[in-house]
Amino acid sequence: MSAEFEGLTALVTGGGSGIGLATATLLAERGARVACLDLNPPGEPFLGLKADVTDDASVREAVTAAAERLGGLDILINNAGVGASGTVSDNPDEEWLRVLDVNVLGMVRVSRAALPYLRESRHAAIVNTCSIVATAGLPSRALYSASKGAVLSLTLAMAADHIQEGIRVNCVNPGTADTPWIGRLLAAAPDPEAERAALVQRQPMGRLVTPEEIAHAVAYLASPLASATTGASLAVDGGVQGLRLRPRT
Numbered sequence: 001m002s003a004e005f006e007g008l009t010a011l012v013t014g015g016g017s018g019i020g021l022a023t024a025t026l027l028a029e030r031g032a033r034v035a036c037l038d039l040n041p042p043g044e045p046f047l048g049l050k051a052d053v054t055d056d057a058s059v060r061e062a063v064t065a066a067a068e069r070l071g072g073l074d075i076l077i078n079n080a081g082v083g084a085s086g087t088v089s090d091n092p093d094e095e096w097l098r099v100l101d102v103n104v105l106g107m108v109r110v111s112r113a114a115l116p117y118l119r120e121s122r123h124a125a126i127v128n129t130c131s132i133v134a135t136a137g138l139p140s141r142a143l144y145s146a147s148k149g150a151v152l153s154l155t156l157a158m159a160a161d162h163i164q165e166g167i168r169v170n171c172v173n174p175g176t177a178d179t180p181w182i183g184r185l186l187a188a189a190p191d192p193e194a195e196r197a198a199l200v201q202r203q204p205m206g207r208l209v210t211p212e213e214i215a216h217a218v219a220y221l222a223s224p225l226a227s228a229t230t231g232a233s234l235a236v237d238g239g240v241q242g243l244r245l246r247p248r249t
Contacts, residue, residue, distance in 0.1 A: 004223050006031035008123060009070040011063065013037045013053060013110055014080030015046065018179035019129060022211035023077055023218045030219065032075065035066035037110070053080045053106030063113035073117035075222045078107040079129040083181045084143040091143045103147035107154065118167050125222045128155050128171040129214075132237045135173060152233060159231035168230040170221040175237025178208040204239030 010027050014020035015036025024046055028034045034046050037059075041048030047069055051062035067073045081103045084091060091099075107128055118124040131148040133141050152171060159169040176182060176199050189195035200207060217236045220226055235241050 003031040004225055005075075005219075008074040009033045009035075009066075009072055010075035010077065010222070011035045011037060011066045011070075011073055011110075011114065012077040012079060013106070014129075015077075016040045016042055018181065019174065019177065019211045019214050019218075020077070020079040022215040023079065026212070026215045026219050027075070027077075027222070033070050035070055037062050037066070037080070053109055054101045056109050059109045060113045063110065063117075067114075067117045072120060073114055074121040074123050074125070076111065076114045076118065076126045077129075077218060077222065078110055078126065079218075080106050080110075081129060081147075083185070084147075085140050085185065086142060087140060088142040090140075096143055096146075099143050099147050100150070103144075104150045104154065107151065111158065115162075115167075118162075119165050121166075123224050123227075124165075124167040125226075126158065126167065126169045127218050127221045128169070129218075130155065130171040130173045130233060132173050132175045132235065132240050135233075135235075136241050155233065156231050163230055168221075168226070170226075170229060170232045170234065172214060172217045172221065173233050173235045173237060173241070174214045175203060175209050175235070175240045177214060178210055182208070202240065203237075204243040204245050207238065209236055209238055 010032045012020050012024040015024045016038035024034045024036050036042050036046045037049045037051045041050055049062040051058040084099045128151055130151045133145040134148040134152040155171040186192045186195050214236045217234050
């Protein structure tokens with residue numbers, strides 16, 4: 001296993017499950033000391049920090065604790081987020097505000113708290129978890145798409161703002177991944193097996209993306225090996241964004 005993160009520290013939000021936990025695990029395996037910020041944070045080998053990304057005081061306290069206990073911060077993985085289904089007509093204002101608060105302002109709060117520490121790093125990188133819905137129109141994802149479109153634009157703006165400070169900012173755009181959130185969506189569907197089959201059919205590769213595959217993309221963007229990459233979005237979507245295949249027969 002590569003050890004390009006040896007001596008580096010990382011903070012992963014939403015690190016308690018799914019993509020966040022897979023990313024934290026991979027970074028730790030490659031030598032990083034990792035803190036996981038989550039409403040239900042994991043234990044060893046990680047530094048688990050309970051915090052709510054919608055609460056600025058909670059975020060600042062957790063980020064400060066991570067930096068103090070790890071001895072600084074080199075890498076921030078902004079992964080915490082929530083999903084939403086429906087057309088533009090289906091979600092009330094309260095739901096719009098809640099999802100945007102978590103998915104967009106949550107990244108702002110954590111990044112803002114982490115920046116003073118990242119500025120002191122010899123290798124500073126931020127990786128935001130975006131989504132295929134930021135670049136492709138998918139049905140019944142209006143609110144979620146709006147939040148992730150904002151994340152894509154935020155990534156580019158942050159990359160421009162902080163490049164002179166030596167802080168790289170990139171994002172990954174996962175396709176439909178086999179995560180707990182997708183599991184909950186499928187469980188709530190009238191016919192979960194048919195819904196899963198439809199999601200798989202949409203993937204040119206013929207299967208859902210795994211959290212581990214996304215974690216490897218995140219790790220690359222966070223790594224010193226990607227030292228010339230900033231303001232980039234890396235699709236990990238099984239070909240959804242770029243491929244137009246003939247229907248399967």
